[in-house]
Amino acid sequence: MKNTRRDFLKTFAATSLTVPMLSALQVEAAFPEKKLGVALVGLGYYATYQLAPALEKTTNCRLVGIVTGTPEKAETWKKKYNIPDKNIYNYQNFDQIANNPDIDVVYVVLPNSMHHEFTLRAAKAGKHVICEKPMAVSVKEAEEMIAACKAANVQLAIGYRLHYEPFTNEVMRLAKDKDFGKVTFVEASFGFPLRDLKAWRLNPKLSGGGPMMDVGIYALNAARYATGEEPISVTAQTVKTRPDIYLPGIEETLFWQMKFPSGAVSNHTTTYNSGLQRLYVGYENGNLEMSPAYDYGPLKGKTSKGEMKLLIVYHQVLEMEGICDAIINNKPNITPGEEGLRDMKLIEAIFKAAKTGKEVKV
Template identity: 40%
Template sequence: MPTTPPLDDEHAPLDSHTPRRRFLQRTGTGVAAALLAGGAGTARVANAAQGTPGDANAVKLPPIADTQTEQQEETPDPRARPDERVGFAVVGLGRLSLNQILPALASSKYAKLSALVSGDADKARKIARQYGLPDTAVYGYDSFERLADNRDVQVVYIVLPNSMHREYTERAAKIGKHVLCEKPMATSVADCQRMIDACRNANRLLMIAYRSQYEPMDRLVAKWIKEKQLGPVTEFIAGNSQNAGDPGQWRLKRALAGGGPLPDVGIYCINAARFLLDEEPTEVIGTVVQPASDPRFREVEQSVHFILRFPSGATATCASSYATHEARFFRVQGAKAWAEMNPAFAYNGLRLRKGMLIEEKNAATEITIDPVDQFARELDHMALCVVRNRTPHTPGEEGLQDQRIIEAIYESARSGRVVRLAPPPGPTRGPMPDEEKF
């Protein structure tokens, strides 16, 4: 029997074929014309210089700003019509879906909203009408498999309690849909592997929604580290905490969440350390605090502190809590300079600083980048991966590796010992997203 999601706020519900050739012809300059042949496992890249229908009528205005020093204006492509974008079905209509994902789908370049899945039909129909969808585009959890007949849906975006990610990923793959799944990927290593296997066996793509890896400031810090602009990096320090409210929310239920702040918000620290340093930890040590006096933490930890050690000698010292005022930051320290984001990990309002010696004086410079919709960026990346039949930058293997580390941190906290980590059996990330496509 399919599981019906419980009442929820952010990630879970409060209730509970576009032809690829035509899509690529319509999306205009900057998108390679990858013509897919055969099944999802084969792809051929055509020469983009051949042009596409309508190119003869394209009107391009010459730049008025210096092309070497100034960011150029983008001309919207009138050929990227909404009916030719990759269609997504959003599963779960809680806060994250309503406040972030649905608006992002409405403004993304290559993705569009095609269906909603919810246990509350009235609520879902109201939301569908807000986004111009017919009532026939609304599905229940018990009728999820009917999405198989909806050719306008290529991707299922799973926004449910953590313990339900595996079930709905398997169900989506079985009916031939690609999967974009919220983090954390699942509540166990075994479930993560089952999700990977299900999509691989169905020849479908699986991407985990690590939006920060698609965010420009995070990517800039990763570039600095890769280019040795900070010098040898010795230390990564991060925190992601907030003060949980309602003791009855699903995030405080172990069976649904898999843990407390560690899998929910602490995972940002883990993933940022791995992404920015571009290496995998070899050992972890962790401690948790779970006060018996606080009714919120009868099942999950209140706070977690952990240290990751990397082959280069760098360490990541991180903390996460459900009992402190909201704080989200990280700092990367190198021999020549440091980089800091505070706030970090948030949907918006990010701030980046870089500290170094300037004219023989220590100085910190704030780096300002035009804000972007992080959800639209990850949605567009998934859409382009579907069109090109390309492994996403953050595939299931990336979520699996974070889950391995989460379980090792809990094991260290239980045993009071350092836990060694074996290297992942293969790459955990796909190709870097093509920045100019966003």
């Protein structure tokens, strides 16, 4: 039996089926006169089982188009979501999307190495862009994506869905308001047992790396929002037990550590060898623990004051509504390209530290 990232997340997500899924924007915001039209680029697992269902529940945007290289998928989605032929594209004729007024936003849900190309092409076509994380496979690509969207006067948002949900926002608030004092230590880790040897994640030309470029970025981002600070240095180590599976350019297990300006430190693990998902934050006068901390929900946690009793939400609904609200009202979104760029700079530093065995300043 194959174990994949989707299976790992699905195990946790299945437990949320009995919990009401509500959107804060659905409850509080007035319905806009026109919903923004969204086209999904890439119809893999995440687009199929998370984004498309979410877009059936959003109040200010809706699914109107698709981009796929598989004709069979196009036919299935066309029937299921009532998508007209004129809003169905493949990777070759994608640029014609510029002439389609139905589509306002393009959501890039492709392998990591394709994010750069299709963000640039979408921006050139005059469409706002949402791009999955990691936003690119290099700092240079990330910088070019930001520049292209600014030049085209379109918004670029990165798919950090957790930034739109209550548990993560409470972690951010505690860093800001210091209910338990300053942060002193963070432990953030995320891994799953990958056994699908045909997964694109094992192709360094598509993924740009192993678990760090897959689920490790969640733990990396968590240390930043849990402290409210940007790291000043990193150290890292890798362990590879199956070089026949994990080829050069694909780490199997990666450990890394970070130092922050306040004196806080963090420790992290990401791996394709084991299922782990946790966030621990130590403060001067208390602590916070979350597990699960990053998947599709429901998330669960506690602090020194007790259980975190927060609203359980459909992450992707709030994410889509939050990003599209920023577009509609011409205001900055909370997960811009610059947020993705910060993680990319840290990832490059972590890979360098693992390769050289030295502490890398950032």
